[in-house]
């Protein structure tokens with residue numbers, strides 16, 4: 167069977183387009199978090215939409231599962247194969263068109279996010295999706311996961327950044343929905359079904375994405391706050407004073423900063439004293455003359471007067487801006503040096519963020535004394551990465567055995583507060599049981615009906631999401 171499959175794939179894609187089981191396949195079988203290891207009969211690397219369609223038809227005829235894979239930076243096991251064919255989009259990597267007047271760009275699914283950003287920049291425009299994995303993740307993966315990131319506060323999730331899609335359906339047909347329209351009310355908005363569907367409904371091969379005026383002024387600051395209520399008051403006043411110039415508002419707990427500065431080379435705590443909570447604020451404007459540093463100083467000054475901020479630093483150079491962002495973006499990586507982590511990517515209404523974090527910290531501490539909560543996240547849009555680091559003296563695997571118990575504590579609280587158990591990373595394999603546990607039965611039924619309608623033979627990324 168496998169020889170036949172490899173020959174058929176090679177006939178479609180040529181030798182460059184096929185990876186057989188063996189050392190070259192390794193990188194496609196594991197995701198960065200080491201939670202899962204997959205297996206596959208082959209990796210197919212089509213370079214055109216027609217080649218994707220031919221591969222999907224081949225798999226459909228043989229009833230073989232297909233697992234679409236972009237940069238493989240997902241954190242929930244969504245691109246991990248359990249047999250079948252991994253369809254990597256890495257060779258589907260052209261920018262087909264840039265239209266600065268329409269403020270759109272048509273990109274193939276395998277373009278690395280950073281290359282999308284650079285191409286927008288070269289056209290004197292801006293593509294705002296930004297996340298720590300941007301040098302590796304691919305735009306098709308971003309769309310398939312409805313990625314969030316650091317600029318959601320101002321520009322929205324990936325869902326808000328996509329105007330049109332090209333998709334190869336589960337039976338190998340090509341749907342060309344590559345419209346670059348801001349207004350289009352012709353029936354159901356089909357692209358929205360595929361955005362965030364994590365490869366379970368079809369293969370996204372290209373997209374028309376929205377561009378924006380380029381930011382030409384920027385001001386970035388790190389503020390230290392005595393408590394979370396103060397940090398949220400700082401957020402409120404920053405939003406009121408800066409309006410839509412407030413592009414990012416990120417939060418880090420003291421432990422997160424300690425972990426990052428201890429384990430990541432070249433990172434340092436910008437303050438002499440330690441503080442309980444930190445906010446990273448960024449203002450941007452497309453008007454070069456906007457005095458954003460002054461505005462930021464005003465905001466921080468008011469917050470200082472009110473004692474919501476104990477200390478603050480405004481970046482005075484691009485290097486300093488990058489240092490502040492690296493502090494925030496290194497936390498997950500740095501956490502690995504402290505042993506096992508149980509991670510929760512959750513959201514609650516912004517008005518409940520402070521309550522959620524304080525209550526959740528109490529609850530997990532009562533359940534497992536010595537546990538070290540490491541919360542951080544995109545607090546301006548209510549998204550908290552409520553990560554838990556193992557107690558210092560505990561065995562790592564004994565700690566990871568607590569995953570389900572911790573999930574129940576954290577997710578019960580999230581749901582009580584009207585929140586979501588997956589804010590931006592999706593469901594994949596990791597949260598499938600959690601989705602089944604918390605979602606109303608009618609929601610699961612509707613999702614299953616959509617899946618059955620678009621993929622009746624269940625070959626698109628089976629075992630994921632629903």
Ligand code: FAD
Pocket residue numbers: 198233234235236237238239240241243244245255275296297298299302303304305306307308309310311312313314315316364365366368369370371498590591594627630
């Ligand atoms: P993959 O991991 O390859 O795939 C993810 C899912 O999408 C899988 O289910 C896969 O089957 C499906 N898929 C991939 N390509 C296609 C396609 N063309 N058609 C159909 N289905 C497809 N996520 C955020 O949202 N915000 C963050 O701030 C963020 N920060 C991160 C930081 C780090 C350090 C890391 C490692 C990850 C982070 N992530 C974040 C998670 C991850 O980067 C995103 O989910 C990203 O969008 C995944 O893109 P990818 O190309 O790597 O997709």
